[in-house]
Amino acid sequence: VKALFISAAVIAGLLSGCSSVTETTSKKDTSKPKNIIYLIGDGMGMAHISGYRHYKNSSDKHIGLGDKAVPKTLFDEYFVGIASTLPDDETLVTDSAAGATALSSGVKTYNGAIALDNDKKPTLTLLQEAKSLGKTTATISTSQVTHATPASFLVHNESRRNEDQIADSIYDHRVDGQFVADLMFGGGTKFFIRDDRNLVAKFKDSGFQYVDDLSALNKVTQLPALGLFAPKGLPYAVDHKELPNRLTAMTKAALPLLNKNNENGFVAMIEGSQIDWCSHGNDIACAMNEMADFEQTLKVVTDFARQDGNTLVVVTADHSTGGLTLGANSEYKWLPDVVHKVHASAESMIKQMLEKKEVASIWNQNIEFKLEAEQQNKLEKLLAKNDPEAMYKTLVKIISDRSFTGWTTTGHTGEDVAVIAYGVGAEQFKGFQDNTDIAKKLFGLLK
Numbered sequence: 184v185k186a187l188f189i190s191a192a193v194i195a196g197l198l199s200g201c202s203s204v205t206e207t208t209s210k211k212d213t214s215k216p217k218n219i220i221y222l223i224g225d226g227m228g229m230a231h232i233s234g235y236r237h238y239k240n241s242s243d244k245h246i247g248l249g250d251k252a253v254p255k256t257l258f259d260e261y262f263v264g265i266a267s268t269l270p271d272d273e274t275l276v277t278d279s280a281a282g283a284t285a286l287s288s289g290v291k292t293y294n295g296a297i298a299l300d301n302d303k304k305p306t307l308t309l310l311q312e313a314k315s316l317g318k319t320t321a322t323i324s325t326s327q328v329t330h331a332t333p334a335s336f337l338v339h340n341e342s343r344r345n346e347d348q349i350a351d352s353i354y355d356h357r358v359d360g361q362f363v364a365d366l367m368f369g370g371g372t373k374f375f376i377r378d379d380r381n382l383v384a385k386f387k388d389s390g391f392q393y394v395d396d397l398s399a400l401n402k403v404t405q406l407p408a409l410g411l412f413a414p415k416g417l418p419y420a421v422d423h424k425e426l427p428n429r430l431t432a433m434t435k436a437a438l439p440l441l442n443k444n445n446e447n448g449f450v451a452m453i454e455g456s457q458i459d460w461c462s463h464g465n466d467i468a469c470a471m472n473e474m475a476d477f478e479q480t481l482k483v484v485t486d487f488a489r490q491d492g493n494t495l496v497v498v499t500a501d502h503s504t505g506g507l508t509l510g511a512n513s514e515y516k517w518l519p520d521v522v523h524k525v526h527a528s529a530e531s532m533i534k535q536m537l538e539k540k541e542v543a544s545i546w547n548q549n550i551e552f553k554l555e556a557e558q559q560n561k562l563e564k565l566l567a568k569n570d571p572e573a574m575y576k577t578l579v580k581i582i583s584d585r586s587f588t589g590w591t592t593t594g595h596t597g598e599d600v601a602v603i604a605y606g607v608g609a610e611q612f613k614g615f616q617d618n619t620d621i622a623k624k625l626f627g628l629l630k
């Protein structure tokens with residue numbers, strides 16, 4: 184179709200002189216994308232991005248590289264700038280709700296706010312604006328749909344904790360009589376199917392196709408569509424043996440549906456939600472597996488944008504989590520090979536140890552380096568005392584110490600995050616900016 188259009192324009196130019204060709208093309212605003220795909224790596228700090236580069240290219244491959252650089256990841260390939268993430272209070276460290284509101288609405292607010300400003304007035308979100316402009320809209324996340332980031336694009340609530348209310352609003356809140364999103368993929372049956380209200384039934388009555396099994400993603404054939412694949416968040420990538428790249432799979436299934444039957448295009452928010460969750464748990468293997476799924480998702484959307492030629496892809500994070508460092512305990516090294524030897528989340532290993540009342544066998548099933556006698560002894564003592572929290576801390580510390588991974592906190596941190604952009608309008612995101620500027624620029628590109 185494109186080739187036909189070009190040759191027609193060329194012929195028109197040949198017939199009536201070059202000036203008319205210039206005139207026809209200049210009328211189209213080629214600086215604004217038809218589609219916007221907004222990727223948010225929750226908790227994805229700079230250390231996560233550089234750590235993932237080394238993890239992907241595993242450290243022993245670095246030896247003998249000489250003056251050749253370590254191969255780039257897609258995050259490196261499309262890196263354009265950085266963003267500050269502070270909320271609207273004196274803390275300098277944001278939570279995911281204030282961070283997501285900044286990214287969805289361009290408004291700084293208090294921690295906990297879902298698309299409300301400091302006076303608790305609703306903020307217009309990018310998805311709401313896109314819907315009123317007649318675009319197709321979507322959220323895709325590995326968290327439940329009611330979680331802070333997707334919620335801050337869909338609805339308004341004074342607290343991220345009110346997840347039942349947020350689910351209600353996702354059904355009840357309309358823009359010009361329409362649902363805010365035409366497609367929602369993530370977790371959250373616990374909040375959508377309740378004793379007091381069955382929102383899944385309501386969505387179905389309203390014409391939504393519904394799936395609750397990732398293996399049935401291809402059964403979604405048209406919009407609107409709702410996919411809820413877990414009671415709350417989806418399982419961690421590192422624990423999801425059949426489909427570790429589940430964000431990639433949801434995105435792959437969604438793109439052709441979003442790109443159909445709407446000349447106004449689409450806006451999609453896609454969140455790698457659990458980079459944050461793994462980092463809260465100071466679990467490096469868990470975090471790196473989430474980064475792998477997130478990079479594959481970025482590959483799917485940049486491939487789409489390249490083919491489409493009229494799409495903008497923007498990637499950023501709401502904040503960094505865990506105070507991750509590559510190198511710890513005054514040692515000058517980080518060993519991603521050790522991270523590769525861990526094949527389950529610490530959370531799931533502790534759960535298995537508690538169930539089986541066994542430490543060593545669970546360790547050996549999931550981790551390819553030996554548990555030392557002293558460490559085993561400590562974990563067994565804690566198991567006998569039935570102290571899963573102390574067991575968890577001990578287990579992640581063994582992995583962190585062995586790989587020289589540092590963590591300064593189990594919470595968020597306030598340093599700047601990466602801004603990555605590709606496609607039509609990407610140059611606008613160069614250099615330093617505040618997180619609210621990203622949303623403001625996207626609003627500018629929407630209209």
Ligand SMILES: [Zn+2]
Nearest residue numbers: 225226279501
């Ligand atoms: Zn967050």
